Amino acid sequence: MNKNRLWLMATILVCGLGLFTSCSSEDDPLVIPEQGKAFRAMLKTLDWGADTTFVYGHKTPDVDAVCSSLGYAKLMNALGYNCKAKVSSATNRETAYISGVFGFELPELKSSVVPQTRLILTDHTDYAQCVDGAREAIILQKIDHHVEGDIQDSGIPYVRREMIGSTCTIIYEMYRETGVDIDDETARILLAGLLSDTRNLTKTTTQHEDSVAWTALVAQLQLEDKVAEINRQMADAANNYDGMSDGEIFLSDYKEYEIGGKAIGFSSLNCKASEMDDFISRMLGVMPQVMCDNRRDMLFAKIDNLVPNPDESDPDTPFVEDGTYFIYYGEGTQAVAEAIFGPSLREGVTYSKEELSRKQIVPRITEILQ
Structure with missing residues (x-):
């Protein structure tokens, strides 16, 4: 057996045993980068309390607000924390459309919370956009893609902000970093928010990270030939003011x-x-x-x-x-x-x-x- 074949067999054996993470595919959900390990460790230090932690996007929620709260609640549950997505006001026509097409349930309406409720905020950073009662709540995390508002980062145990096109893109990255598998339902949820907030990667706020997430999610769902039409119909729903005052x-x-x-x-x-x-x-x-x-x-x-x-x-x-x-x-x-x-x-x-x-x-x- 020549040296090249011996080297190849040894390499395969080492990768199979997982001795070197550089040999592992980034698509392997069992491989957790150091950033993901640190995040998992941080979560254990939070004051979760004994009740459900609610995950909210902003008031008058758009698709990214709704889907980021849904996607992030699913991530927290996968990591062992009792979280549930809610909306603080009614959703819009675009959200209703894409939830029907992609087949996921919208969060229940809960317009206010009592003092000391644990909250995670997505897609907003201003109290004026929060669920009523947020000022007296305990905000554990904030995942956002806007400039800092009057909910100061310094008062929250964990803040993740990236100035990119969609909050759902950030949450996609966090799934990858923590080694949590993105099932097809979650992929549809995250893609919906990404499509809406970047208008299928055409808005000026779109960044490389959005394109990476888009490519992976579209491929997973095998929507390469359908995504443009879905985006157009979402835009039609968003722009449909028929019957509204x-x-x-x-x-x-x-x-x-x-x-x-x-x-x-x-x-x-x-x-x-x-x-x-x-x-x-x-x-x-x-x-x-x-x-x-x-x-x-x-x-x-x-x-x-x-x-x-x-x-x-x-x-x-x-x-x-x-x-x-x-x-x-x-x-x-x-x-x-x-x-x-x-x-x-x-x-x-x-x-x-x-x-x-x-x-x-x-x-x-x-x-x-x-």
């Missing part, structure tokens, strides 16, 4: 913040360019009532400008974004809007050629107000 439309993807002593409401909307003028007027018309009902000092909304896709070879993407309208209402909002976007087109309306997400605009507002 103007107030319901404004609040369909809405978040609240406390910045520089100001109570701020911020909506994220979409509209076809051909209908934009009328849509903006309707949203401006409902903003005074929204401000009163929600006790806000300032209201903003970004509206993605949708135009027909010039690439006729891509039937799954009938519309593409072409800039961002930014509308405002309330004392001091014009100065904030114009500092970010330049002079108003008309009262209450500014515009940028950039395709900007709320996640990109909020830090700019914060810089101005603080």
